[in-house]
Amino acid sequence: xxxxxLGVAFAALSLLALSACGGGDGSSTASGQGFKVPNIPAxxxxxxxxxxxxxxxxxxxxxxGSNDKSVDWVHPFEKQTGCKVNSKVxxxxxxxxxxxxxxxxxxxxxxxxxxxxxIAGGQVAPVNTALVPNYADVFAGLKNKPWNSIKGVAxxxxxxRGANLLMWRSDKVATAxxxxxxVFDQGSAYKGHVTAYDSPIYIADAALYLMSAKPDLGIKxxxxxxxxxxxxxVALLKQQKANVGEYWSDYxxxxxxxxxxxxxxxxxxxxIANLVAAEKTKVGTVLPKEGATGWSDTWMVAAKAEHxxxxxxxxxxxxxxxVNAQVAEWFGEAPANSKACAxxxxxxxxxxxxxxDEAYFSKVHFWTTPIAQCLDGRTDAKCxxxxxxxxxxxxxxx
Amino acid sequence: xxxxxxxxxxxxxASLRRRAAALLHRRPLVRLGLLLSAPMLWLxxxxxxxxxxxxxxxxxxxxxxxxxxDRTFTWQNFQDLWTGEVYRTIALRSVAVAAGVTVLCLAxxxxxxxxxxxxxxxxxxxxxxxxxxxxxxxxxxxxVYAWRVILADDGLLNWALGPLGARGPGYGLTAxxxxxxxxxxxxxxxxxxxxxERLPDSLLDASGDLGAGTxxxxxxxxxxxxxxxxxAGSLFTFSLxxxxxxxxxxxxxxxxxxxxxxxxxxGAANDLPFAAAVATVPVVVMLVYIAAVRRTGALEEL
Numbered sequence: 209x210x211x212x213x214l215g216v217a218f219a220a221l222s223l224l225a226l227s228a229c230g231g232g233d234g235s236s237t238a239s240g241q242g243f244k245v246p247n248i249p250a251x252x253x254x255x256x257x258x259x260x261x262x263x264x265x266x267x268x269x270x271x272x273g274s275n276d277k278s279v280d281w282v283h284p285f286e287k288q289t290g291c292k293v294n295s296k297v298x299x300x301x302x303x304x305x306x307x308x309x310x311x312x313x314x315x316x317x318x319x320x321x322x323x324x325x326x327i328a329g330g331q332v333a334p335v336n337t338a339l340v341p342n343y344a345d346v347f348a349g350l351k352n353k354p355w356n357s358i359k360g361v362a363x364x365x366x367x368x369r370g371a372n373l374l375m376w377r378s379d380k381v382a383t384a385x386x387x388x389x390x391v392f393d394q395g396s397a398y399k400g401h402v403t404a405y406d407s408p409i410y411i412a413d414a415a416l417y418l419m420s421a422k423p424d425l426g427i428k429x430x431x432x433x434x435x436x437x438x439x440x441x442v443a444l445l446k447q448q449k450a451n452v453g454e455y456w457s458d459y460x461x462x463x464x465x466x467x468x469x470x471x472x473x474x475x476x477x478x479x480i481a482n483l484v485a486a487e488k489t490k491v492g493t494v495l496p497k498e499g500a501t502g503w504s505d506t507w508m509v510a511a512k513a514e515h516x517x518x519x520x521x522x523x524x525x526x527x528x529x530x531v532n533a534q535v536a537e538w539f540g541e542a543p544a545n546s547k548a549c550a551x552x553x554x555x556x557x558x559x560x561x562x563x564x565d566e567a568y569f570s571k572v573h574f575w576t577t578p579i580a581q582c583l584d585g586r587t588d589a590k591c592x593x594x595x596x597x598x599x600x601x602x603x604x605x606x
Numbered sequence: 607x608x609x610x611x612x613x614x615x616x617x618x619x620a621s622l623r624r625r626a627a628a629l630l631h632r633r634p635l636v637r638l639g640l641l642l643s644a645p646m647l648w649l650x651x652x653x654x655x656x657x658x659x660x661x662x663x664x665x666x667x668x669x670x671x672x673x674x675x676d677r678t679f680t681w682q683n684f685q686d687l688w689t690g691e692v693y694r695t696i697a698l699r700s701v702a703v704a705a706g707v708t709v710l711c712l713a714x715x716x717x718x719x720x721x722x723x724x725x726x727x728x729x730x731x732x733x734x735x736x737x738x739x740x741x742x743x744x745x746x747x748x749x750v751y752a753w754r755v756i757l758a759d760d761g762l763l764n765w766a767l768g769p770l771g772a773r774g775p776g777y778g779l780t781a782x783x784x785x786x787x788x789x790x791x792x793x794x795x796x797x798x799x800x801x802x803e804r805l806p807d808s809l810l811d812a813s814g815d816l817g818a819g820t821x822x823x824x825x826x827x828x829x830x831x832x833x834x835x836x837x838a839g840s841l842f843t844f845s846l847x848x849x850x851x852x853x854x855x856x857x858x859x860x861x862x863x864x865x866x867x868x869x870x871x872x873g874a875a876n877d878l879p880f881a882a883a884v885a886t887v888p889v890v891v892m893l894v895y896i897a898a899v900r901r902t903g904a905l906e907e908l
Contacts, residue, residue, distance in 0.1 A: 302876045329674065400776070454777055454859045461856070468758035470777060595668075598877065602870065603692040605862050 243579065245358050246330035248511045254339050254520055260292040261518035264307045264316040266505065268479075268539040269367070269526075270295035279538050281531045289525070291518035300407065300457070301575070308332070314510050314519040317367055319503045320355030321409055321575040321594075327363055332508040334361045340524045342532075345547045349566045354583070355576050356506040364506035365523045368532070370541035370561065371495055371502035371572045372405065372413065375476035377466060378490040388417040388496045391474055392444055395451035403465060403474030404448065406455035408594065408601035409575055412501050413475065414441040414448070416573060420498045429584035430501065431576040438592040438600070445604045455605065459483075466491060478561065479540030499571035536561070542569075657889070664882035675878060683883035693867070697887050700864040703783055703854075704847035708794075710787040711843045712836065715794035720828075722795075723802035724810070738795050746789070750856050753785045757857055777859035785857050786847050793842035801835025802828075837904035844895060848888045864888055 263270060270293060273280030282293045296313065298304040301322035308316050308331045318326055326332045337343040343365055350356075350366035357363055376385060381398070392414065395402045404410055415430035418440055427437050453471055456462040459480050465471040466484045481493045507523045509516060525531055527544055533551035536543035542563040543549065549558035562568040576583060582591040630637045664683055667676045687693050722734045741749065754777075756762045763774035775781050805828065813823040851865025862870075864887055871881035899905060 306876050449860060452860045464754070464758075468755075468760045470759045595877070598871070599686075599690075602696075602862070602867055603690070605860060606692060606695060 243324070243328045243581075245327060246511075248330060248333045250334040250336040250361075251339065251509070251516055251520065252336065255517045257289050257291045257518045257521060258515040259290060259518070260294060261315065261515045261522050262294045262296070262313045263519075263522060264296050264298050264304050264313045266317055266319075266539075267297050267299075269317050269505075269535060270297075271535075271538060276538075279534065281525070281534050285522065285525045285531075289518065289521045291515070291521055293522070301409075305329070305331075308510065311510070311512055314513040314515045315522055316508050316510070317505050318364070318508050319505050319575050320353075321577045323355050323364065323506050323508065324577050324579075326508060327358060330511055332363060333511040333513075334358075334363050335365060335509055335523070337362050337365070339520050340365055340527070342524050342527045342529070342545060345529065345545050346527060347544060347546050347564065347566075349569060350504065350544050353504065353574075355504065355574060364508040365527050366544040367505040367507050367526065368536050368539070368541040368544050369502060369504040369569065369572070369574065370478055371500040371569075372475050373478060373481065373493045373500060374473070374496050375466070375481050375484075375491050375493045376473040377469065378492050380469065380472040381492075384492050384494070385473070386494055386497050388413070388498050389421065391451075392417050392448055393421070395448055395473075398473050399451045400453045401470065401472040402448065402451045402453060403462065403471035404445075404452055404455050405475050406457040408597040409501070410475070411438075411441050411445065411597055411600065411604075412573065412575070412578075414444045416501060417498055418444065428586075429582075430573050431578045432582040432584040432586070432591050433578065434582070434586075434589040434591055438596075442600050442604060446606075449604060449606065463487065477540065482540055495568065495571065499573065502569075502572035502574050504574040533557075536563075660882045660885060663879050664886060666879040668877045668879055683880045686880070687883050687887070693884070693887075696862060696864055696867055697891075699779070699861075700848055700888070701891060703779065703786070703863060704844045706783045707786045707790060707847040708840045708843045710783065711791050711794040712840065714787070715791060715798055715839065716836075719795050719798035719802055723799050723805075724807070735799070738792050738799075741788075742792055747852070749789065750785060750853050753781070753788070754856050757781050757784075777857050779854075779858065779861050781857040781859070782854045782861060782863075785853050786850060789853070790843040790846050793846065794839035797835040797839040797842075798832060801832035805831050833902070834904040837899045837902065841896070841899065845888075845892055848891060 268275075270282055271279045272282035272293070272295075282295070286292055296307060298307055301319050304316055304318055304322045305325050307313060308326055309329070311331075316322075316326070316332070318332075323332075346366050350369065352360060352362065353366075356366060374385060374388060374390065376390070378384075380401075381390075390397075391402050391404070405413070411433075412430035415427055415433055415437065418425055418437070419427045419430065422440065425437050425440055427433065433441060454461075454465065456465065456471075456474075459477065462471065462474075462476065462480055463483045466480075467487050467489050476493065478493070481491055484491050507526060509519045509523070513519050526535065529545050529547035530551045532543045532545040533548040536548060537552055537554065537557055540561070542558070542561040543552075546564065549563055552558065554560075558564060578591060578594050578597055580591055580593045582589055630640070663675075665679050665681070667678070667680050667682060668674070669676055718738070722731060722738075726734055757774055757777060758764075759776070761774070767773055775784070809827055809831075810823060813827045818826065849865055851863060851869050854861055854863050854866060864884065868881045868884050871877045871884060896905075
């Protein structure tokens with residue numbers, strides 16, 4: 209009896225607490241991209257630093273020398289600005305979105321499949337680029353893109369970009385592939401040893417391949433799929449599953465799988481290929497002729513940042529030529545700052561990673577969150593949104 | 607018997623402590639309530655509260671784009687769960703893996719426990735017990751990653767089996783069952799060992815004297831007596847396997863279990879309500895399992 213009553217009391221309490229957490233900003237405008245953008249003003253001027261800054265970032269984006277003594281751009285920042293950096297590493301874009309929702313962080317290094325969700329959710333504010341002097345040197349090809357701006361208003365500072373490449377074991381794969389068909393239509397040659405990225409966003413890789421393999425489907429953008437196109441991509445992935453040995457999301461797992469030979473062909477990041485090669489395993493990588501999916505990261509500032517001045521100082525620091533070069537080399541991606549190429553320790557670095565090669569990146573379709581309104585501008589079709597991508601991914605893995 | 611509590615005596619000012627003691631003496635219900643309030647609070651708030659919150663969340667939905675939880679009642683999650691063929695497949699697969707692990711654990715644990723409790727010299731028993739417990743000293747992840755290396759294409763297992771012309775299972779469900787069996791084996795051995803230790807040796811002798819063979823003794827004497835222990839052990843191995851999602855992620859190849867669906871929906875999709883709905887499945891399975899075990903009367907004898 210007592211237990212029952214206590215339970216009811218607790219239920220009532222929890223309901224109360226939960227409903228109190230709801231609510232949000234009242235005013236908003238349409239983005240022109242099919243979702244409402246809350247009206248949040250950008251910061252007008254910079255004040256004095258608040259003494260600390262809390263950031264959410266990808267692994268390797270805020271190194272303080274704890275992984276490698278020579279890799280440290282956090283301490284110099286703290287020394288120069290007096291802002292202590294508290295870094296929280298997130299493993300996936302979805303984790304980043306969830307972390308930013310807590311309201312405890314000031315800045316985030318969001319990929320394109322997180323940035324729009326953060327903007328729509330009102331978690332981030334537009335960025336006043338005039339307060340970030342180094343923004344001027346960022347490659348023009350990275351500015352005012354659909355994933356980091358709304359109607360010409362910048363919501364963040366580009367950090368760097370890279371492509372999801374095709375990697376293979378040179379000793380196990382006879383002829384070097386130049387097409388994604390190696391992991392899709394011809395994957396059966398490596399039955400049980402094909403690997404793929406374990407995230408719903410990988411559906412875009414299949415869609416990208418279908419763009420050229422089945423042109424009659426009419427896919428223009430791998431993130432804007434109507435039901436028919438989406439079903440075709442899902443069917444292709446289900447067919448691929450028979451040849452997949454394992455799906456990877458943890459990059460150390462992929463390094464080990466390629467080293468041991470459990471995986472011999474599949475998608476990769478450049479940094480993984482470098483690590484595998486460092487383990488004395490012969491691998492080749494290529495940007496296949498169909499192009500590739502990729503990521504372009506953006507540093508964004510929280511709408512309710514407690515330490516906005518330190519956050520702006522961090523944004524300017526991370527894209528300053530020297531630091532941007534350090535980050536890019538450590539992570540293995542193309543830097544965003546055009547002057548960073550002169551600062552890399554490996555002088556051919558920017559060439560290897562195609563930093564200034566817009567022709568190369570024109571073949572890269574950067575991760576973007578699929579939404580119901582087609583991102584490729586079609587108005588006569590309804591596209592499949594990310595929720596369904598997620599459910600479909602569970603179904604593909606079966 | 608004086609019958610009267612000191613506080614009722616006239617002219618004697620009672621201290622607060624005494625009065626409280628008297629109150630507790632006179633009202634057994636209050637006494638019981640105070641005694642149980644702390645554990646009750648723990649049970650209700652931390653344990654049932656969490657379960658209840660999960661159940662409540664399962665009836666909400668998520669705005670998939672912004673990730674905001676929409677707090678309006680809906681059956682949609684359970685409908686999706688019920689109609690989606692893939693979730694049925696995954697649920698059945700998870701139950702099958704948990705059952706497989708339990709059976710394998712039992713097959714290995716029973717002879718080991720029997721040897722430890724009945725065959726080995728008594729002075730060796732503590733050492734054998736320690737030997738069984740040692741794997742528990744190492745971290746879970748370390749053990750699973752070690753198995754990942756063992757099961758790798760160029761790993762220890764293939765190297766050892768190579769001369770025999772055989773190959774290991776590679777990453778997949780077989781590997782998952784194998785590793786989970788390794789992980790949870792101590793939880794099966796320990797209860798069976800305790801159960802066997804309580805079984806008097808004289809019963810085995812008597813059974814033999816009356817003409818029962820080894821198998822018959824096992825079946826008619828040992829098995830019924832240690833059945834509650836086996837049931838207890840199986841509760842551990844079954845529930846631990848049913849909820850596991852890390853092992854399958856590391857050695858399961860492309861396989862996924864119910865824990866992975868929950869994890870993916872929280873971690874990747876940020877769809878807490880659907881994850882909560884999926885999470886009710888193992889809860890229901892475990893309730894059914896416990897009810898089944900209870901029917902056999904094993905729980906009462908524990």
